[in-house]
Amino acid sequence: MTEFPALVPLDAPVLVGYSGGVDSTVLLHWLWCCAQASGTSLRAVHVHHGLQADADDWVLHCQQQCAARGIELAVRHVQVESGTGLGLEGAARQARRAAFAAELRDGETLALAQHLDDQAETFLLRALRGSGVDGLAAMSAHSRLGEKPLWRPLLAVPRSALLDHARQHALHWIEDPSNGDDHADRNFLRLQVLPLLRQRWPHAAAAMAGSATHCGQTRELLDEEDAELIAHLEVAPRVLSLQLLRQVSTGRAARVLRAWVVGHGAAPLPATVLQQALDELLPADNDRQARVCWHDHAIQQWRDHAYLLPARLPALPHEWQAEWDGRAPLALPDGGQLRLQGTPAFDRPLQVRARVGGERILLPGRQHSHALKDCLQREHLAPWRRAQLPLIFDGPQLLAAADVVIAAPLQAWLQAHGAQLQWRPGGW
Numbered sequence: 001m002t003e004f005p006a007l008v009p010l011d012a013p014v015l016v017g018y019s020g021g022v023d024s025t026v027l028l029h030w031l032w033c034c035a036q037a038s039g040t041s042l043r044a045v046h047v048h049h050g051l052q053a054d055a056d057d058w059v060l061h062c063q064q065q066c067a068a069r070g071i072e073l074a075v076r077h078v079q080v081e082s083g084t085g086l087g088l089e090g091a092a093r094q095a096r097r098a099a100f101a102a103e104l105r106d107g108e109t110l111a112l113a114q115h116l117d118d119q120a121e122t123f124l125l126r127a128l129r130g131s132g133v134d135g136l137a138a139m140s141a142h143s144r145l146g147e148k149p150l151w152r153p154l155l156a157v158p159r160s161a162l163l164d165h166a167r168q169h170a171l172h173w174i175e176d177p178s179n180g181d182d183h184a185d186r187n188f189l190r191l192q193v194l195p196l197l198r199q200r201w202p203h204a205a206a207a208m209a210g211s212a213t214h215c216g217q218t219r220e221l222l223d224e225e226d227a228e229l230i231a232h233l234e235v236a237p238r239v240l241s242l243q244l245l246r247q248v249s250t251g252r253a254a255r256v257l258r259a260w261v262v263g264h265g266a267a268p269l270p271a272t273v274l275q276q277a278l279d280e281l282l283p284a285d286n287d288r289q290a291r292v293c294w295h296d297h298a299i300q301q302w303r304d305h306a307y308l309l310p311a312r313l314p315a316l317p318h319e320w321q322a323e324w325d326g327r328a329p330l331a332l333p334d335g336g337q338l339r340l341q342g343t344p345a346f347d348r349p350l351q352v353r354a355r356v357g358g359e360r361i362l363l364p365g366r367q368h369s370h371a372l373k374d375c376l377q378r379e380h381l382a383p384w385r386r387a388q389l390p391l392i393f394d395g396p397q398l399l400a401a402a403d404v405v406i407a408a409p410l411q412a413w414l415q416a417h418g419a420q421l422q423w424r425p426g427g428w
Helices: 022-038 055-069 087-103 116-128 159-168 185-200 204-233 250-263 271-280 372-378 408-417
Strands: 014-017 042-048 072-077 109-111 142-145 148-151 234-236 239-241 291-294 297-302 305-310 321-324 337-341 350-354 390-394 397-401 420-424
Touching: 014 022, 014 087, 022 042, 022 055, 022 159, 042 055, 042 087, 055 072, 072 087, 087 142, 116 159, 116 185, 116 204, 185 204, 204 234, 204 239, 204 250, 250 271, 250 297, 271 291, 372 397, 397 408, 408 420
Parallel strands: 014 042, 014 109, 042 072, 109 148
Antiparallel strands: 142 148, 234 239, 239 305, 291 297, 297 305, 321 350, 337 420, 350 390, 390 397
């Protein structure tokens, strides 16, 4: 039998996810003892889902238990969204994580009470869903919730040891009646499947948790290789070379695409969309513009590169226009911005408006004007960026297409004043 862990020194403030159930009650008590010994601050957060009739009573219980130990408790009320495709259990978990992220303060670590049996359940659930190494790695003792650290200090401790600790210290906890309902997949495994497995293999939970650990170690090695490869393939932020990506195996390309999108804060690629990307982006000819979309993001192929974009990129309205003297950044209606750096202002206000087509511009060192369309093609500006391009005019004369193409008069003025024009497109 695995013993309950000894006290550990805490080197940073901790926020404990505290539901009031036995697992989080034990975690809170243990960390309170650790904090007392370390002189480190400790807080707790209780998420009120509103899914149980006794939810308000649970809040009162948690408040009383925290008050008895002088622990600050935050209560977060959440609305569990239906129709997300995650099911009630998944939607509640998503709402809970959002509440934790909102409550975490700078410098705090979030501590959650998942234990060895939870790890075994997660491993088995993901195996039944056909997960690969990444999914079978299940939970990590140390991970991240957004930018903040997440710690599961009891992940190697069986639930029986938590119960022993709770009884030994006469702790009080809540019994959630939904835990006895085997309708949810996780509860079915906990109540029906794992007890049956333990009859034949007493250490089944520990074995599955061990397999999750091995998968986690393999995942770490693969993640390191993915990061090195992405650094080689990413020619600009959010832009991958498809020519280079085609040189690796299909399995490696799949891992790279998954890691690439997550690394830039996009939602994970669903399996069907990932397969679509492999089928359509990798074999695509240079003149094709294959595109795959999921959630709020898209991967767009253009000129043998893959671009990670918002699914709906805003464009400047055709009728939009504004006057701008350069003293302050100009906010564009698509969420972008024009900025003049290095000088207080233009000599007089200029006009900024959207492209309508047919514009011509006089380039430095040229005697005749050129079609703006041809200039943008020579600059290899992607089509979706052209729709966002703000044009700067002085009366009828086109002075610049953002900072992409700049006319001779404005270029001379910028050089004379040590100034620079900068454009930040919207939606990026």
